[in-house]
Amino acid sequence: MNPPAPAPLLEVVDLTMRFGGLKAIDQLSFVARRGEITAVIGPNGAGKTTAFNCITGFYRPSSGALRLTHADGRAFQLERLPGHRIARRAGVARTFQNIRLFAGMTVLENLLVAQHAPLMAATGFGVLGVLGLGGYAAAERRAIAKARAWLERIDLMARADAPAGALPYGAQRRLEIARAMCTDPVLLCLDEPAAGLNPRESEELNTLLLRIRDDGCSLLLIEHDMGVVMRISDHIIVLDHGRKISDGTPAEVRADPHVIAAYLGEGDEGIEQETESVA
Amino acid sequence: MTRAKTPLVDAFLSALIALGLFAPMVGLVTGVGPHGITLTARPRAVLALVAAVFVGRLALRLWQAQRRLVPAAPGRFAISFLAAARYIGPALLAVALVLPALVGRASLDLGVLVLTYVMLGWGLNIVVGLAGLLDLGYVAFYAVGAYSYALIAEASGLGFWSCLPVAGLLAALWGVTLGFPVLRLRGDYLAIVTLAFGEIIRIVLLNWVSLTNGPNGISGIPRPTLFGLRFTAGDGPGTFAGFFHLAPSPAQRVVFLYYVILGLALLTNWVTIRLRRQPLGRVWEALREDEIACRSLGINVTTTKLTAFAVGAFFGGIAGAFFATRQGFISPESFTFMESATVLAIVVLGGMGSQLGVVLAAVVMIGGPELFRPLADDRMLIFGLALVVMMVLRPRGLISVRTPSIALGKGEIITADFVTEGHG
């Protein structure tokens, strides 16, 4: 273990999420540290996506606290913020398990929509923009420059004006990540980014994610692909039946008997069936 | 299952169903006689309808069988159309500008009507076409604009041009007030709540007699002036005819009204085109594509919807004020759900989001029935059928392509196949 542990970025404390009588997440606590890639893994129905939806503001947790601290010391209680504020103020961006691009809009437009807040401010909330006044042109140039930089990085420059829905699957995944990054997040949450990718694309994804981390954005990812998780994660949290069963470096987690048991299905059969329906 | 049937059997079954549908409803006409309800038989009409269904279904099945041999290239037509649209738009504008010199007063009056609907269509297009919010109560904004102008002009003595922006702003304010609670609702709930609000406005206008004069409406609404010059039957001082030493003619006013509505409609179009190329318009379209993704990007979905609602309402209100000043008289009768439905039909048939499509649809749907008088009675019937047929055949409307709002290169045309909509 590296002795000087980086400062905590996201602290999840006793997070619980109930759907009716069902506990999808039960008293989950963990810390994601700044500048690291933290992975959340676990069998199907372990509550990974639910935890994600709580952190990114799509679900309101039944109880518990989600505390995000920026490098400058500003802190946010995510469980109290409305969804769009979590992305914009707190700087938490996300992607989706089933890719959610603006399929009918072009690749470039997708990246510009992600920079909506600064662009909108530059148009004087619409009014000046219509009249052609204000500093909108400069703001738009900056936004396009940023979009271009990301297009270079994800190797989609040639398809900038193509509809996002026309891209191949792997490219859509990369575009979704680039789009999330265009919101300038401090924490990027990825919901199974490697799902459906071939080995080469998966390798490219690893490079991209490591580079994003090295550029200063921390990552939190849910992943099934153990190859990806073990290779790039700095820190792994293992969930099962909505509870944390292990927490540590890849090497520690791999050796943990609880984890082996959970993945081999030696858990309590009754509880397993109950949680199965909570995806 | 149906596939397995031969076209002939299929057509026969369809005709049988048509017989069941039409024999009572068309074949037996209820009338009001002195001793209660009377029934008149109309077997020939039923026979004609059933025969039409039989032939139509047979032709459709045979045509489908034929077509299956030659796979159609999707979007071809649309793309060639869009290429042509580059010339159709300016050509239409040129025709519109010189129209008063070409046609008589009656046709120009029709032109004013068509342009009013073009403006309403463009206004609603912002809400439905760009932002993907189904507003079934657009007529409410039209009514608010019309009544605001009529009442403010009556109370304050201000002219059309001073009241116009106020009418628009009041409509926009109403849009915001209404939109704030309801825009969180899912698409179809939003549709029905806007419909309900449209009806509420009409009922209030009908019953708040002290303010709106109820069903009798408001008359004597001031006419618009050209820089203070009035259009009257005489040529005294302060009138258009007097100032330019022309013989006074009612045609002058129609020409003037025509250019006023043309200008207002073009303003709507200009603002929409500008907004589409800017963050606000772009985010409206993003909202139509995927609301959840928008939320994950830090976009405040409710306020964004609200702006679309307000901008659409503003232009609806302006169109309403124009309607009031053109008619000189308004009553709640002009603001029924059918009006909302007509404007929606124009937007949908034109191809949601397409500015040119709205013009073409308005010309066909408003101009068409007026030109073919015998059809005027069945106009709404045809509207309704057109909506259904359009959704079944070309759900994206006549012009179902979208040009990107910004491009690095030359820009591709996006056919409807990719404009998915509806994850949210």
Add this chain to the structure above:
Amino acid sequence: MAYALQQLINGITLGLIYGLIAVGYTMVYGIIGMINFAHGDVFMIGAFLSLIALSGLASFGITAVPLALALTLVFAAAIAALYGWTIERVAYRPLRGSFRLAPLISAIGMSITLQNFVQVSQGARVKPLAPLIPGGLELFREAGFTVLLSWMQIAIALTTMICLAIFTWLVTRTPLGRAMRACEQDLRMSALLGIDTDRTIGLTFVIGAALAAVAGLLFLLYYGAIDFYIGFVAGVKAFTAAVLGGIGSLPGAVLGGLLIGLIETFWSAYFSVQYKDVAAFSILAITLIFLPTGLLGRVDVEKV
């Protein structure tokens, strides 16, 4: 007190009619998640079919009221069911899997079509019908005010109960009902498990339309006047009832119908008749905003 009791009776009668229509909205919404905008117009067509049948039977000399009404009910329900099936087949089925607004726009188009179809084929004039079941029970008298429970109201209540009983049996005890409930849970899964979903959806429309036609007949008998426009307002109110009760919930639809009927009747009796539709429409908006799952509805978790 007597006045209020009379309003209560009237409100329940009206509410039962709304409840019958609301069942059709809620069933269709439960299965394919769309608002069948044309449902109110099917109700209106049911009322017209009833009028045509009653007049036709009278001209054949069938004037015995119970027989005439029974025949009319069967006839109107059958033809309206055919309308329901055709609407689904023509306007909605081709759109399954189309973009989000398509079925809704198609449904609005269908509604406009049906209204104007009836206006063109049957004329725009209001059609009156002389009361078929006059008289009633005088419950009691208070300060010169008589509380009357008319035979008509009893007939409406009985007919509604019988229809709802048959309907409940259909949904809970028959293979068709099982298929319907399965489709409501998960349409795609039901299809994978070999349920003919197209047929099930079609039959849902058939049943909904038949119930709406019964409501149409009852409306015609109760008010004694119909025109081509009654479907619009009654449709919105019945939809409100479905939403208030919790859309997708069948008991909720009936409960919502009763509540809307009562609210409308009491509003008219104590506040203002002119604004009674405003009351109903406002309840719709308020329910959707503050209680979107309705009284008996399930809580839906948004899937991300």
